Amino acid sequence: MLGVRDGQLVSLRGDPEHPTTKGLVCAKALFLPKIVYSEDRLNYPMVRRNGEFVRIGWDEAMNLLAEKFAGAIKKHGTDSVAFYGSGQAMSEESYLANRLFKGGIGTNNVEGNPRLCMASAVGGYVTTFGKDEPMGCYDDIEHAKVFFLVGSNTAECHPVIFDQILARKQAGRDVLIVVLDPRKSPVKHVADIHLDPVPGFDLAVLHAMAQTIIAENRHDRDFIDKHAQFKIVRDGKPTNVSFDDYVKFLDDFTPEKAERICGVSANRIREAARLFAVGPTMSLWTMGLNQRTTGVWANNLMHNLHLITGQINKPGATSFSLTGQPNACGGVRDTGSLCHILPYGRSVSKADHRAEMETLWGSKPGTIPDEPGLHTIAMFEALGEDKIQAMLICTTNPGHSLPNCHRHRDAMGKPRPNKPFVCVIDAYPTRTTELADLVLPAAMWAEKTGVFGMSERRYQLHPQIISPPGEARSDFDVILDLAGRLEDLGVVQRGYIKGKFKTTDDIWDEMRQASKGTAYDFMGITRKRLHAERGVRWPAPTEDHPGTARRYVKGEDPILDRGPYADNSLSPGDTKFYAAPDHRAIVWLRPVKPPAEPADNEYPFILSTGRVLEHWHTGTMTMKADELRRAYPEAFVEINPEDARELGIRNGDQVRITSRRGEAVMKSRVVDMPRKGMVFAPFHWEDDRAFINYVTIDAFDPGSKQPEFKICAVKLAKA
Ligand SMILES: Nc1nc2c(c(=O)[nH]1)N[C@H]1C(S)=C(S)[C@@H](COP(=O)(O)OP(=O)(O)OC[C@H]3O[C@@H](n4cnc5c(=O)[nH]c(N)nc54)[C@H](O)[C@@H]3O)O[C@H]1N2
Ligand SMILES: Nc1nc2c(c(=O)[nH]1)N[C@H]1C(S)=C(S)[C@@H](COP(=O)(O)OP(=O)(O)OC[C@H]3O[C@@H](n4cnc5c(=O)[nH]c(N)nc54)[C@H](O)[C@@H]3O)O[C@H]1N2
Ligand SMILES: [Mo]
Numbered sequence: 001m002l003g004v005r006d007g008q009l010v011s012l013r014g015d016p017e018h019p020t021t022k023g024l025v026c027a028k029a030l031f032l033p034k035i036v037y038s039e040d041r042l043n044y045p046m047v048r049r050n051g052e053f054v055r056i057g058w059d060e061a062m063n064l065l066a067e068k069f070a071g072a073i074k075k076h077g078t079d080s081v082a083f084y085g086s087g088q089a090m091s092e093e094s095y096l097a098n099r100l101f102k103g104g105i106g107t108n109n110v111e112g113n114p115r116l117c118m119a120s121a122v123g124g125y126v127t128t129f130g131k132d133e134p135m136g137c138y139d140d141i142e143h144a145k146v147f148f149l150v151g152s153n154t155a156e157c158h159p160v161i162f163d164q165i166l167a168r169k170q171a172g173r174d175v176l177i178v179v180l181d182p183r184k185s186p187v188k189h190v191a192d193i194h195l196d197p198v199p200g201f202d203l204a205v206l207h208a209m210a211q212t213i214i215a216e217n218r219h220d221r222d223f224i225d226k227h228a229q230f231k232i233v234r235d236g237k238p239t240n241v242s243f244d245d246y247v248k249f250l251d252d253f254t255p256e257k258a259e260r261i262c263g264v265s266a267n268r269i270r271e272a273a274r275l276f277a278v279g280p281t282m283s284l285w286t287m288g289l290n291q292r293t294t295g296v297w298a299n300n301l302m303h304n305l306h307l308i309t310g311q312i313n314k315p316g317a318t319s320f321s322l323t324g325q326p327n328a329c330g331g332v333r334d335t336g337s338l339c340h341i342l343p344y345g346r347s348v349s350k351a352d353h354r355a356e357m358e359t360l361w362g363s364k365p366g367t368i369p370d371e372p373g374l375h376t377i378a379m380f381e382a383l384g385e386d387k388i389q390a391m392l393i394c395t396t397n398p399g400h401s402l403p404n405c406h407r408h409r410d411a412m413g414k415p416r417p418n419k420p421f422v423c424v425i426d427a428y429p430t431r432t433t434e435l436a437d438l439v440l441p442a443a444m445w446a447e448k449t450g451v452f453g454m455s456e457r458r459y460q461l462h463p464q465i466i467s468p469p470g471e472a473r474s475d476f477d478v479i480l481d482l483a484g485r486l487e488d489l490g491v492v493q494r495g496y497i498k499g500k501f502k503t504t505d506d507i508w509d510e511m512r513q514a515s516k517g518t519a520y521d522f523m524g525i526t527r528k529r530l531h532a533e534r535g536v537r538w539p540a541p542t543e544d545h546p547g548t549a550r551r552y553v554k555g556e557d558p559i560l561d562r563g564p565y566a567d568n569s570l571s572p573g574d575t576k577f578y579a580a581p582d583h584r585a586i587v588w589l590r591p592v593k594p595p596a597e598p599a600d601n602e603y604p605f606i607l608s609t610g611r612v613l614e615h616w617h618t619g620t621m622t623m624k625a626d627e628l629r630r631a632y633p634e635a636f637v638e639i640n641p642e643d644a645r646e647l648g649i650r651n652g653d654q655v656r657i658t659s660r661r662g663e664a665v666m667k668s669r670v671v672d673m674p675r676k677g678m679v680f681a682p683f684h685w686e687d688d689r690a691f692i693n694y695v696t697i698d699a700f701d702p703g704s705k706q707p708e709f710k711i712c713a714v715k716l717a718k719a
Contacts, residue, residue, distance in 0.1 A: 002032075002446055002465050009033045009446060009466050018534050020138045020456065024160040028616055031625035032446070036466075038624035040428055042441035043470025053439065058471060062478075065392070065438060066485035068421040069105075072389035073491045078107040079369075082379055082388050085112035085337060086395035087328030090450025091459070092504035093475045094327075094337040095511055096497070097394070100483045103363035104492040108339050108348050108373030109388070113396045114328040115338060115376040116403075119704035120290040121321040122333060124299020127703075128307075128586050130579030131345060131519050132333055135551040136282070136318025137456035137537065141165060143316025144282035146275050147177045150302065151202070151288015151710075155186035156613035158322055161284070166190060178272045180205060181288055182675040183608065183638075193272050196675050199606045200595035200711045201262035203294060205269055206301035207592070208258035210308060211250040212273035219277070220310030227575050228307045229582065232589040241589065249589045261592060263675075277309045280316030286324065287610065291709040295701040297590035304587045313553035313575045323455040330453015334520060335511070339373035343511070344520040348372055360514055362496060375705040376402075377698050384411030386418050392482075394425045394475050395442070399432035400618040400686065403707045404661050404698035409435060425475055428620045431686055442475055443468035450476070450504045451530065453538075457548070459525055460535030476504050516541075519551075519579060552577050595711040596699030599677065603659060603713035605643070606678045609692055610710075615684035622684070635666040635690035637681040639716070644670040647716055654719040657681070659712055662694030665719045679716065 003011035012032045016023035045061035046053040056064075072080045083101050085094055094112070101110045125132045141164050154162040169175045169190060179191040182199045197205050213219050230246045231238045241249075255266035275281075283306065289298040299321065306312040306319040323329050336342040346353035354368045374382055380398070382388045384407060391412075402408040412422050413435030424436040433439045447468040453459045468474070483497035501507045508527050515522050515538070524540040525547075537547035549555060554570040570576060577585045599606050614631035615622045622628045637655055639647075649655060651670040656663055657679070666681065666689075674680045681692045697712035 004465060007466060009036055015534070020454065020458065021160050022164070024163050026159045027614060028622050028628060031622075031628055034625040035621045036444060036446065038428070040624075041469050041472070042427060042429065042433075042439065043472060044441060045471070046439045048437050058473070061438060061440060062481050062485060065423050066482055066489055068390045068423075069482070070486060070489035070491045072421070073105060076389050078105050079109060079373070080387065080389040081105060081107060082109035082111070082374070082383070082391045084376070084379065084391060084393045084396065084398060085110070085332065087112065087114045087117065087323075087325030087332050089327065089331055089395040089475055090445070090448070090504065091327060091331045091335055091453060091511070092450050092507050093394075093479065094331045095335040095343065096476060096479050096483075096501070096507060098335055098337040098343070099361055100479060100486075100492070100497060102342070102348075102368050103358060103361040104367075104483065104496045105486065106367045106369065108369050108371070109379060110337055110373060111339050111376045111379050112332050112337060113398070113401065114325065114332040115706060116291070116401065116709070117287070117324040117706075118290065118321075118328045118333065119338075119706040120292065120295025120299055120701055123296035123701070123704040124303060124321070127296065127588065128300055128303040128580075129552070129577055130581065133329060133457060134318065134320045134455055135313065135553075136320050137549050139549060140282050140316050140318050140320070141168070144280050145173070145175055145316065146279050146281040147175070148180070148276060148281055148283040149177065149187055149191075150180040150283060150285035152181070152284055152286035152322060153185040153187060153610065154284060154286075154322070157286060157611055158284075159613065161322070162187070176275055178275055180272075182678055183680055184673045193268055193275070195264045195268055195272060197262035197264050198675070199608055199678055200292065200294070200598070201592065202289075203298055203301055203590065203592045204253055204258040204261040205264055206298070206305065207250060207253035208255045208266075208269045209273035209276060210301075210304055211253050212255060212270050213277050213305070213309060214247055214250065216274070218274065219308045223310030223575075224308060227577060227584055228587050229584040230587045230589065246587060246589060276305060276311070279309070279311045280314060281306070281309070281311040282316060283319050284322050286322045288710060290321075290706060292706075292711065293596045293699055293701050293708045294593050295706050296703040297588070297593075300588040300590055303585070307585055307587050313550060314573070318550070320455070326454075327452040329455055329457070330451060330459055334453055339375050339379075342368070344515045344518040346518075357514070360510065364493065377700055377705065377707060380408040380411050383420055384408070386416075386420055388420055390421045392423050392425070393432060393436075397426070397430045397432045397618040397620060399435050400430065400691075400693065401683070402698070403693055403696035403709055405691065405693040405696075406662050408698075412436070425478055426620070427472070430618065430620050440478055441470060441472040443472045447472070448474035448476065448504075451508065454535070457537045457551075458535040459522065459530065459538065461527070461530035463531070596708050597660075597697055597711070597713045599713045603715050604677070605714050605716055607657060607659065607695060607712050607714040608674070608678055608680045608710050609683050609696060610680065612682050612684065615682065617684065619684040619686060623686075632682070632684070635664070635681065635685040635687060635692070636669045637666050637679050638669045638671050638673050639679050640674050640676045641670050641672055642676050643679075644668065647718070649716070649718055656717045656719040657692070657695055657714050658717070659695040659697070659714045661697065664690050664692050664695050666690040666692075679714070
């Protein structure tokens with residue numbers, strides 16, 4: 001809830017009646033007014049001339065942008081342009097950009113930062129269940145007795161959820177918390193069991209838990225027989241195997257064998273497995289699993305545990321990937337705004353899916369290419385090779401947040417003949433706007449109207465509350481304006497977007513239509529309803545449908561589950577994995593593969609990167625509030641005390657971190673948090689000397705294409 005006085009934002013509070021937050025907000029949000037009214041907000045468009053930014057008018061700016069795009073398309077073809085968007089844009093904005101690029105221009109070069117964040121979770125859900133996104137919901141927190149927190153610093157990164165878990169524990173409910181993380185993040189303080197594997201090797205722990213569960217007969221044979229199947233990849237092909245094959249496969253992962261692979265004591269693995277099987281168990285995981293070259297496999301193994309124990313589709317029992325950004329689910333995953341997908345579960349490689357979207361959008365048949373466009377790392381590589389000639393970057397700061405960033409910053413900004421044209425829309429100057437050819441000022445979320453979609457499939461509207469500063473415009477308006485000009489220049493067919501939509505309200509109805517008949521069906525979530533309710537969870541096919549709390553199950557609650565997706569012939573509590581082949585979810589037999597760059601003699605430490613409570617990613621917003629900035633005013637690296645002693649590094653010393661790709665210098669925090677042999681650095685600071693993404697690696701998961709931000713090899717020295 002935003003407090004406004006004389007048209008100015010003055011405060012922010014939680015909404016006590018909100019079904020998911022229950023009135024809680026995180027510390028960062030409390031300072032919203034300071035952030036919104038920060039002095040360095042961008043107020044007008046700027047273009048780079050002779051190396052300097054000069055102010056220009058919107059019309060001139062938009063003409064330039066449209067001409068650069070049209071010029072590239074005419075000269076080099078539709079795949080010479082690209083859009084790089086964000087899980088922080090509103091759903092209508094991502095949908096419109098996706099519509100313009102795929103069905104209007106005719107390129108699948110549409111990507112966004114969820115590739116750095118949620119792609120492995122998507123890969124996990126799709127390969128195991130046949131459809132993306134969690135089946136459970138936040139109500140499950142109220143019912144779970146065992147929380148399995150994996151590679152998730154829930155305390156600092158999802159504090160509102162963490163507080164709810166904590167409240168249950170403190171109220172004396174018999175709630176137990178199992179943590180799997182090589183670092184003792186603040187969640188460790190409430191953990192009943194903490195498993196700390198060598199970074200990158202926790203797949204062995206997950207297999208060993210499954211091994212224990214089955215060896216001790218704690219699995220749910222009935223659930224497995226009815227709802228699961230087993231697969232392994234042989235000679236590049238998914239191949240069916242039996243339950244017994246799975247049991248044999250797990251012989252290689254007895255807790256004792258796992259201990260040798262990953263350094264976690266066999267007994268603690270056994271204890272964790274026993275708790276898991278008792279449940280009800282809610283697993284919550286984040287980047288510790290996703291940002292890995294084995295990210296999809298790790299996600300599969302999480303689902304395996306829930307499937308073999310039947311700890312799924314019951315209140316409090318669910319396999320729940322925590323989403324990073326506020327609108328990665330609703331905005332990017334659902335609207336299909338990545339290079340390989342189309343809205344609401346469709347794929348660019350399926351002819352019927354392309355045809356459905358072309359018909360709805362009014363594109364000429366065959367406009368949407370039948371192959372995926374470039375994924376994020378490939379897209380920035382193509383930019384560096386001048387194969388992409390014009391790029392629009394919106395609501396994200398890739399000049400700071402991409403791994404192995406030297407080369408991607410060069411791709412965006414290094415002067416050269418034929419240098420591609422890069423336009424950035426942001427609310428502040430950033431490490432990306434400094435590389436751009438054209439910078440456009442953005443309205444922020446309180447200054448525009450749109451929908452966001454949460455991890456539990458809830459779509460919620462936030463209406464515009466205040467006016468944007470200066471000449472700032474919403475991203476939606478900018479993309480709409482660009483579309484019209486591209487129509488005028490003849491690279492998008494006339495009337496494709498121009499004249500069809502004026503506001504985000506207008507396009508919402510088309511989005512509902514696009515979801516109709518799919519597993520996402522939200523025909524019933526009208527704009528009117530969104531104004532009246534605190535969000536609704538899809539599927540909700542009709543206006544009188546209350547939304548769906550748990551998918552794949554006929555709910556115990558006759559009201560919450562009467563959608564078409566849990567078969568009416570089922571009895572309450574019955575499961576149906578309707579999107580999986582033969583309606584059986586897949587238990588995958590995945591090998592344990594080392595990270596792309598394990599530690600070695602020359603680079604003996606594992607660098608892992610991540611976050612602190614008070615800062616948000618690249619800091620463009622949170623650094624604007626003194627209270628937040630002061631909490632961590634400068635970059636630091638956590639070093640285990642034993643390692644520090646061996647290196648002669650004391651707390652507060654400046655340390656040089658060097659990898660095969662680059663280096664960064666920052667203050668040391670000698671603290672018993674990272675495992676021995678591991679160091680941990682957040683990535684929030686703009687300071688070039690301390691820029692940790694010069695050091696990280698851009699190796700990615702071959703399935704999800706998500707980079708391995710969590711693991712690369714480095715050496716350390718006193719600076
Ligand atoms: N305060 C704050 N909150 C945020 C954000 C923010 O910037 N600031 N960003 C949001 C976004 S977009 C995201 S994606 C989330 C991220 O939320 P989290 O993923 O919870 O946060 P991270 O700090 O990136 O990493 C979490 C943990 O992964 C662990 N890890 C590293 N390697 C491994 C491994 O091999 N195995 C396992 N099991 N764990 C490993 C690290 O030790 C670290 O403690 O936070 C969201 N919330
Ligand atoms: N080393 C390392 N790097 C990482 C990660 C990591 O764990 N370690 N995590 C990765 C992950 S999970 C993520 S999600 C990414 C996040 O990386 P980014 O998306 O690059 O980081 P943000 O700081 O969230 O950038 C959002 C930008 O949008 C601007 N903005 C805010 N509101 C609006 C708006 O309404 N419109 C427009 N146009 N702009 C707006 C902000 O000022 C900011 O510059 O970082 C990735 N990079
Ligand atoms: Mo993220």
